[in-house]
Each structure stands twice: as structure tokens, then as C-alpha cells.
Amino acid sequence: EVQLVESGGGLVQPGGSLRLSCAASGFTFSSYWMSWVRQAPGKGLEWVANIKQDGSEKYYVDSVKGRFTISRDNAKNSLYLQMNSLRAEDTAVYYCAREANVYYYYYMDVWGKGTTVTVSS
Amino acid sequence: EIVLTQSPGTLSLSPGERATLSCRASQSVSSSYLAWYQQKPGQAPRLLIYGASSRATGIPDRFSGSGSGTDFTLTISRLEPEDFAVYYCQQYGSSQYTFGQGTKLEIK
Numbered sequence: 001e002v003q004l005v006e007s008g009g010g011l012v013q014p015g016g017s018l019r020l021s022c023a024a025s026g027f028t029f030s031s032y033w034m035s036w037v038r039q040a041p042g043k044g045l046e047w048v049a050n051i052k053q054d055g056s057e058k059y060y061v062d063s064v065k066g067r068f069t070i071s072r073d074n075a076k077n078s079l080y081l082q083m084n085s086l087r088a089e090d091t092a093v094y095y096c097a098r099e100a101n102v103y104y105y106y107y108m109d110v111w112g113k114g115t116t117v118t119v120s121s
Numbered sequence: 122e123i124v125l126t127q128s129p130g131t132l133s134l135s136p137g138e139r140a141t142l143s144c145r146a147s148q149s150v151s152s153s154y155l156a157w158y159q160q161k162p163g164q165a166p167r168l169l170i171y172g173a174s175s176r177a178t179g180i181p182d183r184f185s186g187s188g189s190g191t192d193f194t195l196t197i198s199r200l201e202p203e204d205f206a207v208y209y210c211q212q213y214g215s216s217q218y219t220f221g222q223g224t225k226l227e228i229k
Contacts, residue, residue, distance in 0.1 A: 035218070045223075095165055107168060
């Protein structure tokens, strides 16, 4: 079964740091671009960052550039999101998502259940 | 940055009726880059449509997508009780993904 399982969420103070993890199983992790997508309470979806199969390319939404770092370990079938200088507006459910491996098509076909990050004093 | 605007914000319909959801882009979007997702409360989003009109694996044929350029539509031909949820469109451009703000489909 294709599966993504996020972990690492929790309560953190403003200015603090947190590292999210996403464990992949049931597919060849190293063959896919991977993304993080977040959803603030009662709000819509916001793409946060993605990373190429070999980690050589990474892209971020402007609001997290310089604060968040996406990375992966293909040997461990794992995706990570290092979040520094956290702000209240980073409070959200963070989803790990697999991007489609179809040339010239861009969408996310597998999603984890999410992990909750709360930034509050 | 391409902005996606979905309408209406909320759509109230009854089971068995037809639902038409709109997604309008601020600039032209390649059809290959346009997708639709369904999200139910407390759940992760689920891919419904990719490439503007192709159904994802396991999606019933009552769901269909259409459109091109700046105007895209998700149609649900005959609503089932399990279809009441929030729907998001998504596009890709300039190495970034963006989502519409969502349309909530509620039972009338």
C-alpha cells in the first residue's frame, strides 16, 4: 500500500524551531518529487516547498524562504521539513505529498494524514 | 504569481442534483498543470482530476473536469451524499504550486 506518514508536529514558541518528518512506503521514493503543503485552521491549502528526486532542486513559497529547509534521505525513504524562526502564522496542519511522476503533468497524487504545528507562547 | 479564484464560495444543493464549480486563473494556465482535489473534514485532500479533465484512479465517472486557458470547471453530474465536501483547484507555474481558496459544497 502506498503510504505517507508525517510526524514531528507539536507546540512551539514563536521564534522556535521544529523538524517535521514524512516516512514513505509502498513506492520507489527516490523516483518522485515530494512536497509539503499546509493548511491553517479553517483555511485553505497552501503549498510550502518541494524537492527533486535527488535533492538537487528545492523550491519554496515566498513566506517561508530563508526560514524553512526541505530535505530528503532516499536511503531512509524519508522527507523532512526543518522549520526555524517560527511565527504564529505558521500554525497549520502540514501534509507531505507525492508529486505525479508523469512528464509535463503537475499534481499531487498521494497525501499523508498530516501533522499539526502550533506556534504560540 | 498566478492567482486562482474559485466560485461560488459555498454551493448548497441536494443529493441527485448537478454541481458546477468554477476556477478562474489570473493568467493563462496550461491544462496539464490544472488539478482538482476534494477534502472532507479532518481528512487529507484527495486528488480527483488532473490535466484539467483526466480522472484520477478510483474516481467515479460522475466527476468530470473541463476548461482551458483561464477558465476551468469541475462538474459532479448527480450528487451523492459522500460528495459534500470542500473542493480546491490547483495550478503549477514558475516552479510553484498555488491553490484556489476552495468551494464548500453543502447539503441543502
